[in-house]
Amino acid sequence: MISVGIVGGTGYTGVELVRILLRHPNVQIKALTSRTEAGMRVDAMFPSLRGLTDLEFSNVDQDVLNQCDVVFFATPHGVAMKQARDLVDAGVKVIDLAADFRLKNTTEFEKWYGMPHACPDLLEESVYGLPEINREAIKTARIIGNPGCYPTTVQLGLLPLLKAQEQLVQFDTLIVDAKSGVSGAGxxxxTSLLFSESSDNFKAYGVKGHRHHPEIVQGLDAISQQKGWFDQMIFVPHLVPMIRGMFTTMYLKLTEQGKQADLQALFESAYATESFVDVMPAGSLxxxxxxxxxxxxxxxxxRPNNGDTLVILVVQDNLVKGASGQAVQNxxxxxxxxxxxxxxxxxxxx
Amino acid sequence: MISVGIVGGTGYTGVELVRILLRHPNVQIKALTSRTEAGMRVDAMFPSLRGLTDLEFSNVDQDVLNQCDVVFFATPHGVAMKQARDLVDAGVKVIDLAADFRLKNTTEFEKWYGMPHACPDLLEESVYGLPEINREAIKTARIIGNPGCYPTTVQLGLLPLLKAQEQLVQFDTLIVDAKSGVSGAGxxxxTSLLFSESSDNFKAYGVKGHRHHPEIVQGLDAISQQKGWFDQMIFVPHLVPMIRGMFTTMYLKLTEQGKQADLQALFESAYATESFVDVMPAGSLxxxxxxxxxxxxxxxxxRPNNGDTLVILVVQDNLVKGASGQAVQNxxxxxxxxxxxxxxxxxxxx
Amino acid sequence: MISVGIVGGTGYTGVELVRILLRHPNVQIKALTSRTEAGMRVDAMFPSLRGLTDLEFSNVDQDVLNQCDVVFFATPHGVAMKQARDLVDAGVKVIDLAADFRLKNTTEFEKWYGMPHACPDLLEESVYGLPEINREAIKTARIIGNPGCYPTTVQLGLLPLLKAQEQLVQFDTLIVDAKSGVSGAGxxxxTSLLFSESSDNFKAYGVKGHRHHPEIVQGLDAISQQKGWFDQMIFVPHLVPMIRGMFTTMYLKLTEQGKQADLQALFESAYATESFVDVMPAGSLxxxxxxxxxxxxxxxxxRPNNGDTLVILVVQDNLVKGASGQAVQNxxxxxxxxxxxxxxxxxxxx
Amino acid sequence: MISVGIVGGTGYTGVELVRILLRHPNVQIKALTSRTEAGMRVDAMFPSLRGLTDLEFSNVDQDVLNQCDVVFFATPHGVAMKQARDLVDAGVKVIDLAADFRLKNTTEFEKWYGMPHACPDLLEESVYGLPEINREAIKTARIIGNPGCYPTTVQLGLLPLLKAQEQLVQFDTLIVDAKSGVSGAGxxxxTSLLFSESSDNFKAYGVKGHRHHPEIVQGLDAISQQKGWFDQMIFVPHLVPMIRGMFTTMYLKLTEQGKQADLQALFESAYATESFVDVMPAGSLxxxxxxxxxxxxxxxxxRPNNGDTLVILVVQDNLVKGASGQAVQNxxxxxxxxxxxxxxxxxxxx
Structure with a gap:
């Protein structure tokens, strides 16, 4: 059995980890920490778990965490990078669901998250936890930066094109119009997340700049070997009045080769062996x-009207493939x- | 492996059966019928099932059904009672999620469902599939009438009181104010079930008479040995703008013994060994x-203000414990x- | 033109007052105060008002308020009672949408609201602002305690019975099962009011005691001339995943006279001249x-099954007839x- | 007083017309027709109208309609074009909220709506009812084709750019990612519009071709004097789990002039005198x-990152500015x- 610690169990990615891991045949949750709720039974806060666990939220006890095989951080950014060193030194694997180990460039990290990075060396060592792209590196990683929800959809939506031998689309024309359920905000x-504010309403947000933007660009740049194609990428996220779910609509200009290619076959082939990526039949919505x-x-x-634009539609559950499920996959x-x-x-x- | 047939797979109880049974370790779904969608892949109608099954909807093929170990009817009322005879004769067990085998009195059945009962003898033989009440009879039954969603909440919410040695409440004061998510309507x-009609709205319905009313009374009468306590029961269902979920609020006058009794302990004791009934701690919402x-x-x-009224709050997922989950439990x-x-x-x- | 001040303009009853008063032909809004948002344009917080007003939130300026003809308090409880004296002395009428002038008994007020009442003499003078009951007193009042949302539905739902010459129901059997949209919580x-917590969900709350309970009892007692009928009233509020709307289901035992009476006619007659109370035709939902x-x-x-229980269904918009609309009516x-x-x-x- | 007839009063645009016109000081509704509900009181179907009107749905009575000053068609497409001739001949003005008088090209009409056009001459005479573009022609029109909801947002979102003296954007790069509430589907x-299907869900639809696509292109072509810029326009509509509301996100490449221009000022100036178009301050969401x-x-x-892409965000209520409100404006x-x-x-x- 794998001994698991979860730091920050009161948020949505935390309780989602618990939901999944309680039914994982090889896992035992040893600790679930919360600064604010220590001593409270987990099922008192999340009644969906009644009858399934006797866990209580606890304060962070380094000894307990050090005895785990793996510790998940389901915390706001800035927490994991401060605790990772001790854990790694104790031989504990770390999976951070926040942003501390996503952006490799510490200047970028500081710019977007408003704080210097606490452990640049571990950041350099850490692996970006998108299994369909970094599977081999993940297997031996000590620290995983679990991807953001939007970046997961964009990268997996473009991966077959980026890995294709020919250049099928003009990557520098990429427009990402993304829509997320409200749980994505944590x-x-x-006030803005209240039912009375966000129900029966639709809006854009973060149009001036969203933290997932640099993460998307970094990821796409990495796959495409730093060609700078995505420097002008447009990314507009919107908020949908639903609890879970993410829908990403992407627009790209096709090259002449792209217009000739069988993109449906390309995608189906690229993901033929992947368990968690489903290329739907042509014409699916x-x-x-x-x-x-x-x-x-x-x-x-x-490819509307058989024209020169490719439209890629991607859906996932932002809390599962977009967060906690992907963390367990890692x-x-x-x-x-x-x-x-x-x-x-x-x-x-x- | 248990060979399963599902008649009427395009409704919500049908797809919910599929969701559950696809992960049931002892089951193989052999047939999923639909008059209107025969030949269509199940995952084309329900994309949530993509990658999990190759099943297609088929026309009812009696030979195929006869080779099943059990056939679920997830159809409107009136279907199961016409097909049950052949199946039972072929040694196939039948679980009807509709109403054909709920009301034992054929006159009542005809009054509420507008058609004569097609097989009164099988009706008499059939067992009402509420495991917490009829577990032993279910084990050997050939035909199960799976309970309605409202009746499940009311009967399980009252069972410990009905089985108590003393009379703790005045059962003839029972008021049931019930609330259901929209999926309960199938x-x-x-028009009335459209998003634009039922979202951001709350209403009562069926106040003049709801088909679950006689089923509730029959069930409570059976437990209480036909004392006629529930002839004047009040039952007012309401429609909640949510997909799944049922909330039943019940009001009863306490007897003097009831005021003295530890009802919390009574309920906890009554359900101590039940896996699917959770008596929440005092004060829970x-x-x-x-x-x-x-x-x-x-x-x-x-017991508000320590007065003479008992309030019982019951929740379930109408499609699971209120329908398909209970059917699998049976x-x-x-x-x-x-x-x-x-x-x-x-x-x-x- | 009536000069209006609104203290506490950033809550839902505040913005709802603005929505109504901007289209009121006899009103000019002079001031809209907010401690936290002073200096902010109202339409920057509430974009629905863009193009309709140039108002800014301001700090409370007693001179400005004193020059108003009427000041509405759309604040949490505890604010109006501290500022009412100055306003009344300056000849300004006061309409409090919070609870400061609802409960006449200061001991009750302190028990339920956790603070001593700041102006018992004004409380005594104040009028409970339910026009259908207190119309004449309201006309000459200096201070109005605008009713709570639940109390409005219960009192207006029972008024014709309370005023009937005969006793048609056993008032001491009253059960109130009430349901409110989320905006009622302000x-x-x-956390509990977040979209991700309250959407696609239904729950009861305040079962152990809700602040509207004593207000309901006080109101009903007043109409019924203090007969103590409602000391054991049961009141269970629930939260509905919708923004606006309140649905109150009431249950009462009929007397023998009640069973003989034409209650539909009684209600229609009682409200024949009321503009804002609609008695729906028999059989309406x-x-x-x-x-x-x-x-x-x-x-x-x-009257289900022509039995001995009367069911009264009442709907309103909790923010309008249940709050700001009623305040304007006053x-x-x-x-x-x-x-x-x-x-x-x-x-x-x- | 203007005598108004409404043909097809049971849909959402019909009841929305009634909502608006009941409070219009210069209008009297003379007839509200419905083939299926003739004889039913309007407020029996739409209880929101109780107390406001005694109207009943009626069969189409040509004599009655001929005596109206104006007749609105709130019907499916194919109805208005068959009845318009008689009305126009009788001197009655016609405003069609469906599609019969939107597409000027009868071949296009037949292609998208599956039927030949019944009155090509009237179609030629009819005016496209977008007041901000065709105000003068509308004033003297006998027949108005009221715009579709999506086309309204796209055309008004682009109008200032199309009318600018310089070419500020590359119009042939236009991508329209649009999102509509469910009431837009009528x-x-x-099944797909049921609450249980469309709540807590987000999807694209009509990606292969949507009827509003040719209408948008026609409208933009007309303003831009048929330059063919929009032949490759991309239009992807999505369905949002909310009742009302439309959000259109548009993407365009800026020209060099466009990068130099003050587009905010351009838009503000273009709509300075329009009552129903609000250019929000820079940075608004x-x-x-x-x-x-x-x-x-x-x-x-x-203009994200001060780059070469312009993002235009447009919101409206699809039933008001996107349908019935615009019809009354006309x-x-x-x-x-x-x-x-x-x-x-x-x-x-x-």
Missing amino acids: RKAE PETRSVRGANQLRIALY MNLMFGLAETTGLEVVPLLP | RKAE PETRSVRGANQLRIALY MNLMFGLAETTGLEVVPLLP | RKAE PETRSVRGANQLRIALY MNLMFGLAETTGLEVVPLLP | RKAE PETRSVRGANQLRIALY MNLMFGLAETTGLEVVPLLP
């Missing part, structure tokens, strides 16, 4: 509810388990 | 989301499996 | 959306205007 | 709720009334 008591609660991402391709890789272990939940529809 | 193209997607029912008790009993097999899903919160 | 940054945005309350009556009365002035908005459906 | 009993129930459209402009123009008459409703927030 379990924070903010993905819906966020088709992945509710499941570690699944679905992609559909369109853990499975790190511990030599089948990648799907504990992640076979069927989406909840309706 | 996957029917009706159940929420429907705490059971979303799970075969779980939760109960909380209140199947487990009928085939000698552990009652919880395939039903260990953790509720989806948020 | 514009407060609390009220919906909260039928009053969305309008100062309207609708009532429907049922203002109209106080200033000799037609009661409907500025309140003729048609409900928004769908 | 009051049709279709429009929300659909800011126009709920009101005949208002709001625009915000962004009527006001046709009858010489102030354009805002009857359209001063304040948006409903929250």
